[in-house]
Amino acid sequence: MYLSVVVPCMNEEGSIPSLVARLADAIGPYKDRAEIILVDDGSTDATWAAIKAAQQICPQVRGVRMSINRGHQIALTAGLEAALGARIFMLDADLQDPPELLADMMTMMDRGYDVVYGRRAERQGETLFKRATAHMFYRVLNAMSDVDIPRDTGDFRLVSRTALDAVLAMPEKARFIRGMFAWVGFRQIGIEYSRAAREVGETKYPFRKMLRFAIDAMTAFSTKPLKLATRLSFVSLGVAALMMIYVFRSLILYQTAPGWASVVLAISAFSGVQLLTLGILGEYIGRLYVEAKNRPLYFVSEDTRAAESAPPVLLKKRA
Structure with missing residues (x-):
């Protein structure tokens, strides 16, 4: 197999026909040595039926159905592990x-x-809020990360088998695929393109999921949030020391007029710093807890490559 195309799908029944048609044209020069892997990430609509129907039209299509929704990055990982090609093309x-x-x-x-x-030079059909938060996300991520992750990129890319095997050797449960490819290195280059507006369906990344994704990305590739928490603690101690000096000065000069506003402000500020520090520590401790359980990333409930539906397959453990 020369080329594998991996596409995670979640409630995309309306997109499957046009997706497969355009992919069939794109892989035309390699169609005798290519496969299109569509991963159904626990869809609640007719996505799986659409995948099986597409396989009847395009023999290069292979459907992989996950036992339950695990999220975009895990579904993409499942497709990458199933891919047999020397080159692997990823897109949504x-x-x-x-x-x-x-x-x-x-x-x-x-x-x-x-x-x-692929580097997004233009984002069509996206709100100003989405473009602004995406722009800020990549800048903040690079500022916080120990790895230089290309800006304005997604998982849309073509990778070699060498690079993919290096990424699949990484065992973490909280996957941030684009960051993992940046971390493994090798020779990399970007191609700018205009990102089109979604024609069918709706986005699978509302603000809540985007925020969770951003937190996973930052905690997966940097300890700087922990260092930030330490620095905030020292800043708090410095402010507390200055306030103590002010209090002693007021006592000495008999300027002890009551003021509830300053007390409430000080308590609120210190409480906020403490809660932020605990939250940052909690993110890292939670990640350690999940990794320590060493559960499989996913189960596959059905694979159209098999002659008949296979029982759930346990993901192999990686060292």
Whole structure:
């Protein structure tokens, strides 16, 4: 197998036909040595039926159905582990990232690159809030991270088998795929493109999931939040010392006029710093708790490559 295309799908029944049609055209030069892996991430609509119908039309399609919804990054991991190709192309089912860019990415990989990622030069159909938060996310992430993660990129990329095997060797449960590819290194280059508006369905990343995703990304690639908590503690101690000096001065000069506002303000400020510090520590402790349980990332309930539905398959343990 020369080329594998991996697409996580969650309630994308309306997108599957056009997705497969455009992918079939994109992989045309390699169709005899290519596969299209569509991972159904516990969809509640007819996505799985649409995947099986697409397989009847396009023999390169392979469906992988997860036992329950595990989230975009885990579904993508399941598809990457199932991929057999020497080169692996990743994109989302909403077609905001153009499959037609595969030809340019293949050309760049022919020149010796191991990772060719798409960089969003323009975001069509997105709200000002979404564009602003995405812009801020990548800047803050790079400021907090110990790894230089390319800005304005997603999981839309073409990777070599060498780079993919390196990423799959990483055992963490909280996956941030684009950051993991940045961490493993190898030769990487970006290609700018205009990200289209979603034509069918709705986004699977509301603000709550975006916030959770951002926290996972920052805690997965940096200990700087812990250092920030320490610095905030020292700042709090410094402010407390200044307030103590002010109190003693007031006592000495008999300027002890009552003032509830300053007391409430001080208590609120210190309480906020303490809660923030506890929250940051809690994120890291929670991550350690999840990793210590060493549970499998996912189960597969059905794989259309098999002659018949197989029982759930346990994810192999990685050292």
